[in-house]
Amino acid sequence: MIKLDAKIPEGPLATKWTDYRSKVKLVSPNNKRKLEIIVVGTGLAGASAAATFGELGYQVKTFCFQDSPRRAHSIAAQGGINAAKNYQNDGDNVYRLFYDTIKGGDYRSREANVYRLAEVSVNIIDQSVAQGVPFAREYGGLLDNRSFGGVQVKRTFYARGQTGQQLLLGAYQAMERQVARGNVKEFTRHEMLDIVLIDGKARGIIARNLITGEIERHAAHAVVLATGGYGNVFYLSTNAMGSNATAIWKAHKRGAAFANPCFTQIHPTCIPQMGEYQSKLTLMSESLRNDGRVWVPKRAEDVKKKPADIAEEDRDYYLERMYPAFGNLVPRDVAARAAKKVCDEGRGVGPTGRAVYLDFKDAIQRLGHHVIEERYGNLFEMYEKITGDNPYETPMMIYPAVHYTMGGLWVDYELMTSIPGLYATGECNFSDHGANRLGASALMQGLADGYFVIPMTIGNYLSNDIRTPLPETSSAEFEQTEKEVKERLEKLMSINGKRSVDHFHRELGKIMWEYCGMSRTAEGLQKARGMVQELRKEFWKDLRVPGKMDELNSELEKAGRVADFMELAELMIIDAYNRNESCGGHFREEYKTPDGEALRDDENYAYVAAWEYAGMDKDPILHKEELNFEVVTPSTRSYK
Amino acid sequence: MKITLKVWRQESPDEKGRFDTFRLDNIDSHMSFLEMFDVLNQQLIEEGKRPVEFDHDCREGICGMCSMYINGRPHGFQSGTTTCQLHMRHFRDGDTIVVEPWRARPFPVIKDLVVDRSPFDRIIAAGGYVSVNTGSPQDANSILVKKSDSDAAFDAASCIGCGACVAACKNASAMLFVSAKIEHLSRLPQGRVERVRRAVNMVRQMDMEGFGNCTNTGACEVECPKGIKISNIHKMNAEFFKAVWVSSEEVEA
């Protein structure tokens, strides 16, 4: 049985992290050299951790499935990164960033973690700038900021529409510097397929060399997972094609609790789906809502008209109407549901009727073409490439899409999962965003975890390990785990059915989007659970994976990932069914206010739902971590 | 649309490759080029054949993973566009399209359209960074950077490391890639301190990896999906020659 202990330090909120740091156990430099850490994932969370571990003198191995660490999906983040710098003198500070994040997360996250996040946010900006990250600047040479959804200050730092790329390159370069020094060894085109436990502690991984198909054993004193989000459970999402849940799912099956799996973020501004063949959805950064105005026709009969032919008075700028205080900048969950609502009313536009306009006409008039181009040039270009429409001339069409997963492996204050020695950082943990993540705070969290939190907290664990030799990869535990990995791969190869992986993945996505997407009901979720179980059976009966195991075989890679999604999907459904309230990205039709807003139930659900794996086809075991709010008072989130 | 694809197939690095020809009858003009390959692969799987291996991940033109040589041009004919962002509406019904991997000695073919670009990581490891440890650098706003410098640094930093410049170059030179990183970092006060050392070490690694010399034909600039300018190469050369005059002590890692 898992025992959850969040290990939140005593003392006042504002000094917890400082106090922790003054008391935490340290590892001396000569001992660090003897300790090995595996980091799976080289996105912002993984690369920043690997670089910092290397600088501290630990021996590090990193793994990623792409051909270079620099290609992790963090590269695609567009809009920006938050930090409580108060450079704009608009009243921002650590407390306010903390408060906005807790509130934005609909009071379903831990105060202590979020406060620490806000605290170290300022160091991230200093660090990145020192590395040469070319953030946007003003003419005086100082850094520029923009505002993002859900807040009323300007605290978002950005590098045109490519903030994630620039931050990741900073972290990647820092990591490569450690590679050159021999502190970090990178394994690219490698996929972690399981974790190895010895005496209940994480002591290594089993990975597949994706070029040769060889199964490899890697030992370490501790393992850090930084493998990103699992939004691809929905098939269509803004994630990369390879983004997957395999690493965290395998860890879950070995004893790591999975927290709040149903908390998914549907992003309001993505390019709508065009056809069945569609392989992914493309995000149009939320920063566009700074200057773009969202509208649909007031009357359903106007939806087929050209936008230019719809008079001003016949347009419904519904976000400005419904939420005058925040207008187009309401948080993502609110904006996404509003878009669904107007489309459900028959007022959606575009060929499928599932789109709304995002219009820059006023902004171009007010600020001029060149200002808009400087702010969003690459986004406009991308939009035009994909759709063939020019957003300087005609409004963009957008629709919500799956974007981010707030759920993930349960971690304590030190970012350790419920398996000793196994850590989770970045999007793959559940820690800081509650039921809804605010824009520009995932980059912040990934880098906070990797640069500043885990390099400190891991020492507390490893200090007990300075005399432990590196585990032998010939041990029975490695042997057994490798055997299980091979058996599963062989099973996938041997089904020899008729349907491709993509077929099953698409079907899974449809079920999840329909019943476990933007709005959910108890009845729908029950139905979906049965459907997923059925589909999973079908998958193991009728899948066809061509090629061989011992070669580059992307169909086999996908098959393994989809097999895991099939299992995770059911847990998401169970979690959504369990949570009889609406909060953040989790909207249950049964629980809403008379005007259709989310209705939280703090009395019964102010907890983190951490699920323990109980075996295939068995109901998982629910553990509740009660959320105690000592500083903020949960209130109804209002953006009106 | 009806499209005929002639695709390079190669089982492994040492085997000889060949072209396979495929006919696709139902291509939607809204599809991306890679979505067409998805369709092709589904068709191949249904027929019990081995699908075509190709690299891709973000499909948004930013990760630099996709890498197809389309009708004799890296990422196809559309300027400023990666393979994943190329859409079928720019082709004509009935077209025959020839698709090959990047061809360059330092980028050996792994399988079909997949090549090994790890030399790029090693070039960055040789010096493509600012030497600063995680810790407590000064407040970000204590470093003033002229907006024009910051913008120019950004332009160079937007390289996605795809390798199209190498594939486009008859000498398989990596100068555009290397010069972009050097320009990014030496434009900024943070990176200026070690500019000389950086240039020398990166160029040395580039040579060791077997990339060819730049003979100024400019094909790289034309094919770069991110608009990286060849003027970066000229600046880098200046930097490099300056470096030859400084003592080796400063240059050694």
Ligand SMILES: Cc1cc2nc3c(=O)[nH]c(=O)nc-3n(C[C@H](O)[C@H](O)[C@H](O)COP(=O)(O)OP(=O)(O)OC[C@H]3O[C@@H](n4cnc5c(N)ncnc54)[C@H](O)[C@@H]3O)c2cc1C
């Ligand atoms: C299009 C888009 C735009 C975004 N824009 C913003 C924004 O403007 N601001 C913001 O704050 N957030 C944004 N986000 C969210 C943010 O980018 C991500 O949450 C964050 O970058 C995740 O970082 P990560 O390091 O946790 O994971 P990732 O960057 O996804 O990295 C995952 C790593 O794990 C590796 N990996 C995965 N599985 C395995 C395995 N089994 N074996 C080996 N390696 C594995 C991958 O190779 C990769 O290296 C955006 C997200 C998307 C999709």
Ligand code: SF4
């Ligand atoms: S310089 Fe251009 S072509 Fe070369 S790797 Fe960078 S983005 Fe690709």
Ligand code: FES
């Ligand atoms: S797939 Fe990422 S750039 Fe093309």
